Amino acid sequence: MAILRAEHLSKSYQMGEIEVKALRDTSFEIQEGEFVVILGPSGSGKSTLLNIIGGMDLPTAGKVFLHEEEITVYHERELTEYRRNKVGFIFQFYNIMANLTAEENVELATEISQNPLPIDEILEAVGLSERRDHFPAQMSGGEQQRVSIARAVAKNPEILLCDEPTGALDFQTGITILSLLRKVNRDMGKTVIVITHNADIAYMADRVIKMRSGRIIDDHINENPVAVEDIKW
């Protein structure tokens, strides 16, 4: 069953006198519990797509449905509710709050969500139980990204949206983070969408969507996803 469906999405915006077409008539479906990798070079429109599915931006044309409910008609307030309860974001540069500890960063999100997961369990799951009282400045990049994952997962969202989650990390740490995302996907049953320009990450995905110049050029099911540990780049 499709958890997310996009129909003929287009997005254009003005940059000075030039009209930039970030998305052009893009349609796809994502099934519940899938681990999806959206692959594409810079400027292919993948971040714009993620922002629209994440309720952070609205398309110029087209529709997005979550469980058959159209989110592209939502107003500001409904979009906020959507971001609050239905999706969790993980960013390339972690974007965790510098003046909150690991645990507090997670609580920042759980405090406003309707159905949060137990913080202790989440911190345990991402391997940060021992570092819960540390501030970001006292943690490595990988640890900070774990906090970011914990913050996204703890809200108990239906979909995790990850924008280049390994982009700022070294290979080994990147692998650890991908394993964690896979674990969240498999063990918790969360749908995970990862956007990346790193083609190697696509090997672990259940579904791969390739983009170029605002269009989907390929959308296929990966019949044999490889184990994260086997990925190399």
Added chain:
Amino acid sequence: MVTRRNKFRIHKIDTMLMRMIGHSKGQFFAVLTIILIGIATYTALNMTSINMNNTVETYYRENNFPDLFLQIVAVPSQEAERLKSIEGVREAMGRVVIDVPLVTENEKERVNLRLITTTGAETELSRSTLIKGKMISDSGSEALLIEQFANARGIDVGDSIHIQVGGRQHTLEVTGIVANPEYIYLMENVQSLAPDDRKFGICYVSEQFGRQAAGLSGSFNEILIRYDDNAEEEALIDEVEDALDLYGVKQTIKQKDQLSNAIILQELTQLDTMANSIPILFLLVAGLILMMMLSRLVKKDRIKIGVLKAIGYRNSQVLMHYVKYALIAGFSGGSAGAILGMALAGGMTKLYLDFFNIPLLRIEFYYSFLLYAVLLSSVFCVLSGMIGARGVLWIAPADAMHSEAPKSGKRILLERIPFFWKRLSFSSKMVSKNIFRNKKRSLFVLAGITLTYAMMLFTTSMPDVMNQMMNEHFREFQKMEYNISFRNPVHQAAAGDLEHLIKVDYMEGKLEYPFELTNGNKKQAVSIIGLDRDTKFYTFRDVNGEKIKIPKRGMLISENIANALDVDNGDLVQVKSYIPNREDVYIQVQGVIKQTLGINAYMDVDTMGETLLEKNVINGIYANSGDPDLYEELIRASNIASVMSVADTRAVYDQYMTMMALSIGSMVIFSGILGFCIVYNATIVSLGEREMEFSSLRVLGFSKREIFFMIVRENNGIMIAGLLLGVPVGNMMADYSSAAFSTDMYTLDMSPTMNALIMAAVYTIGFVLLAQLATYRKIRKLDFLQALKNRES
């Protein structure tokens, strides 16, 4: 599924806020200090004002303070009773008032005592409150002494005092020490400037003694009146004056013009003005600082705001996160300020009451002010916070994740003047560009320094202004050493008799009488002074500063009379005499003169005698004398009413100036704190905003000191402009204050002097440099390399 552990815990977004405050504690405390001062001033001054107003009102009510005072040549006792039949007169009574010299052990000391008769009745108008001892009996030589004078001279109940009346010495036994609403502020007359409790006192005696001393058997020379609540004052005064016309009304004084009351009213009005203007000024500055800080913070926190919104925080929640910063500053500064203000209010009220000598003590704490004050500062800060942080609303979460496009560079105004621009060094060019780059903040610092300097200028001008006023009056305008008044007028030729008593270097006769000057419906009671046309004791200058002489016909009037009556050169003024059976006379204004102290008109002494009184009379002399026994000799003379020494008046003034230094000092500190906080905050904000730029400079090889001095140069550039702008602003404040503080008693010309310009500049520069030194610590602590790595900077 789990959930919240405790309903009342602090939300993490608030934890973030508290840590944000902790991180910027220097700036936060700077704002807090300004709010605290503003609110403490608001609470303290308002509560003092209410307490003072209530106390004075109660004191006046309980002691039957009169609504009207009429000084009369002599009015038969029964006339006072008859006045009660006039509509609107609730109470009327007569009394005898006479100024006499006190005989002291130091025969050279000039001490005047005002004898006032009292019946001691509960219903008596201007009733005294007994502080110590007992009231006097109806007859005999018992006396009550006013508290300020008794304290100053160490006179107590049971002591005897000696007075000189009509050439004879009398002894009075002090039975009680009293306070009286008429002499809350104990001043001999308008010229006294400030109370001198050792030199002038009030002594209440029986009617019998008073009449005997004044030579008024069966009569009074003053009538006191209280009105009905709904009485029409002007109509009532006309009717009372008509009824007493026969007896020679010398002067009619309304309650609002009664010397002590007028000073108190003026003081209370000034207190009210300060209570409402100073706090607003401080809150405005605090509000502006908060706006600047928050708008900067929002820009800096762009990504953080985007993330909060991406997580699911609403616009309103994120906005409130920043507004709460302002609210906490407003609430905590307001609460602490209100508590401090309350603590100060008690002390201030007591100080005022002690200063004014009011025996009642009605210090009440109006707790509602706590609420008002906290509400005022909170609302003010929240509004400032909302304006400052409103940028939160326009940050879209999707855009916030990208770096902001750099602002397009523009040429500054100076660059368009190539002649000037080419001659600047590279670093001066950078400093100039930086000043113009963030115009809003530069303008804010400029306004802050301008305000600080203007306030400093205004404050430091005060002593100079007062000194100048004194010098102008006592050295340039008047030059006599003694002003001697006679009890009764004498022929001009008789003035020479004085030379048998005292050694006089030079003297001139004078004729000084109160009159009412009228122009249309405008009236003003003034003393007209008759002088030799070639007087050496006065130098008159018109409003343009040109010297003018007393005309043969007509009169010169001081500027404040001209304004009050709306008359100018050449206009005719109606002169109404208080002496019975005198026709009103019209006299032409021949010149409007500058006079800083007092309100007077001047005429040729002969013309004045002829036109308004009697030919060839004088009622006093001005004299210069080195005679050490002058005072001692004069008080023995029967026709001497008073001897005023200019040196004594100046001495009192000097004492008053010492007191003033304290309030000037505190104003300088307050103004300095404002300047300090503005410059400190603006610099810290600027540092935060330019971390990347400074980091790049560090990489290029600039030292922390060099970067610090670059900021110092920017601030100094603005400071110089601020000082220059501060001069006209300070002048404007001075002009406004000249108008506001000038009264019938004195005309203030508050134009800042060179000394004040320099002192104010020194203080302002001092506080600005201090603020910059405080920011140096921050510069040292900034991790420039980290800033280069930090995407948010």
